[in-house]
Amino acid sequence: MNHPTYGQDPHRSADVPPGPAEPPRTRPPCDPVTAALGNASLLAIGYLLLGHRWSAAFAVAGTALLLALTASTAETWCEILLLLWWAAGIAHGWFLARRRAEHGVRRGQRAGALAVTLAVLLTVVLLRVDAYGIEDRVDEARESGDCGTAVAAQGEVWFGHRLAGAPVVEPGDAVVEACHRLERAASTLADARRNGNTEGLERGFRILTDVLSRPGNEQTVGTVLDTFLDGLPTEDSCDTADITGWLRDREPTRDVLDRSADTAARTEPAASVGCGDDLMAEDAWQQARTRYQHLLDEYPDHARADEARGGVEKATLAIELDEVRRLVENTSDAESGYCDTPAKYSGAPPYRKGSSRALFLGDTEYTGRLPGRWRTGDPAKAALVVCASTAENGAAVETCHYENEKSAYLPHRVTFHKVRIPLKVYELRTGKRVGPRQVQISGGSCPRVLLYEYYGPYDLGPGDQLVSTTTSDVRDAFRPVVKR
Structure with missing residues (x-):
């Protein structure tokens, strides 16, 4: 029995007709x-x-x-x-x-x-x-100024949220970015507050200003600012004074940052006084006076203005006394140091009727013999500064003739003079020159025997001599200097 075949058989003759074609593929049904x-x-x-x-x-x-x-x-x-x-x-x-x-x-x-x-x-x-x-x-967290809660909420966003609603969650990313910047600003401001660094203040406020320029960030910026301001005053009064001074001088921006000016006005006066006191304790009198004076210049009617005035006076006195001490230490004679450039010390005892203690400088050959109650080595206790020059011949007292060992017919003729001491007397409280410009000390003259050094055949004799003085003579001569 013959079976029909499909396709081409190479062993068959060419006159055999081909079988039926393969039916076309159909697409699956779908309505x-x-x-x-x-x-x-x-x-x-x-x-x-x-x-x-x-x-x-x-x-x-x-x-x-x-x-x-x-x-x-x-x-x-x-x-x-x-x-x-x-x-x-x-x-x-x-x-x-x-x-x-x-x-x-x-x-x-x-x-x-x-x-x-x-x-x-x-x-x-x-x-x-x-x-x-x-x-x-x-949004609720940002409006309440709570950056931590806002960042935590935005942290719940995952890739699925961005696929299904990217425009919805995108504003939250901006909030997180702003919060991260505010976190850096808070850290910068905290360091500046701790160190009194005004450059750090400037950087921190620059970040706050930039974040505030974008709508919706008023409360979060205000929270960072309030946290910074709540840390004032600091333990260091001078750091606080520097910070509040910067805040006071900051240009107003008519936004939430202007609250810092109120904190400065409330905190700066006490900080200025406290800083001045601290500097006084460190003997930094010039800086202390600047701090006190700053309070008087900026807040003249403040309750602590009287303290500042007292501080200015104390600092001024300390500065003056320090300058007087320096000049005294540099005085070697009546033409140097204080004697050459007198300065005032307003806290010195007044130069008034009665006895006044004096600081004696220069040549002390005679002033060193004065009573202790007239002298002082402490400029803070002196009413006068007396600069004594080297003693010289004063008024002639008596002329005497002494035997000349070389010739009995040519005796030595010796004139005795009072001890004249040129003076510069200054009232320490004003630095002005007062009192006599010299004193002359009386004393004994024409002793029976006059001793002098002989310098050879050409020596012409002892020459003029100063009188011999006693302690009472020196005291009598200087009494008009220290008593009025």
């Missing part, structure tokens, strides 16, 4: 609703059901590209474009299915497509609703 529902899932299920694999691949690639673009840019137009792409996929699936000759309804197929699409859409809706909830909490 328009099922195709549309499948494509509505954005997973190209409709194209797969229709057997259009290349269309499915293109649709999935386009969806992925648009989702990535939306997640990265967080722009609304990207979401609109994605929505149009979604609608186009649905319409295209419907159109392709309608062109099919056979599109019988398969309920299981339609139910599966519907289930997948509903799952995708429900996931998107839930993620977007959750995204709105997260951003509401971020």
